[in-house]
Amino acid sequence: MAVTGMVAVVSMILQAATGPAWWVARGVVNTNATPNDFAAVNQGQLKWMAVNAALELESQLPGGAGSNVWALIESFSNTNNFRPVNLGQLKFVASHFYDRLMAVGYTTNYPWSGQPNDYALANIGQMKNVFSFDAAWWMTLDSDEDGMPDWWEVMNGFDPFNENDADEDADGDGSTNYDEYAAATNPHNSNSMPANNPIKQELDYFNYAQVNLLRALVGLAHLFHRTKGCDGFSI
Ligand SMILES: [Ca+2]
Ligand SMILES: [Ca+2]
Ligand SMILES: [Ca+2]
Structure with missing residues (x-):
């Protein structure tokens, strides 16, 4: 400056x-x-x-x-x-x-x-x-000693003098507020959750399965294309 x-x-x-x-x-x-x-x-x-x-x-x-x-x-x-x-x-x-x-x-x-x-x-x-x-x-102060520093509690609308809110789940995504703090995810957004969240793991598996299914379908289509040898077929 x-x-x-x-x-x-x-x-x-x-x-x-x-x-x-x-x-x-x-x-x-x-x-x-x-x-x-x-x-x-x-x-x-x-x-x-x-x-x-x-x-x-x-x-x-x-x-x-x-x-x-x-x-x-x-x-x-x-x-x-x-x-x-x-x-x-x-x-x-x-x-x-x-x-x-x-x-x-x-x-x-x-x-x-x-x-x-x-x-x-x-x-x-x-x-x-x-x-x-x-x-x-x-920035290191944790007045209620619940593991979530005061600044993070204030920033997210929690009570820095009530240790019970660490175990609560403000957005109902299956991860506690403390776990969201530790993982730097958003405790008020149920689409933002720690990697160890069971819902996230299930979603990840679902997406993985979907991708594999799609790959299999594309593979089948190519096989069909080669077998039939028909022109103008594309996927
Ligand atoms: Ca705290
Ligand atoms: Ca949560
Ligand atoms: Ca969340």
Whole structure:
């Protein structure tokens, strides 16, 4: 993305004391810098954080970061990078990410509450706080320990806090929801089922038998053709 290079030139004074692994992996934070969470955050730093957060969500979440996040990133200008950010601006940028995180079930709310003064300057610590989400960790989360991760349950309309739905068969195709998760088939489409599904095996056998019957018929027809030697016969 062009914006990556654009904001990369902005100096970073973020520090990686505590935070998700992607901060370090993506170079959002400078591990050699002195922590200064009370310093004002500037627009270049916020853009840099947002670009990397977008890349992280894109690589981790089912369906990626989403079009609203990418539209936000593409709307970033190359100007005002050293201007301070106020809380309203921080919330505006972060809300795009939280809308996406709420859509996939990572969280149910924005990480701020009350009536903060949107015109107050945001500091580094506040920006780090709202961008401390960890999609990689969340993708492995299985709250009810039924074997189906939360993200897959939310994506398919199941309850990530009820382990009983793993043994249910939402589409009545003979495979449990868990088996469909494990086989990466669609738990709401009875035509999509794991290879070990008895109905699928029967269907496969039926199709196999049909193909063989057809082959036998064609073979017979050719034999008949050769035997009779009649012209104009084709199959
Ligand atoms: Ca689960
Ligand atoms: Ca099923
Ligand atoms: Ca299915």
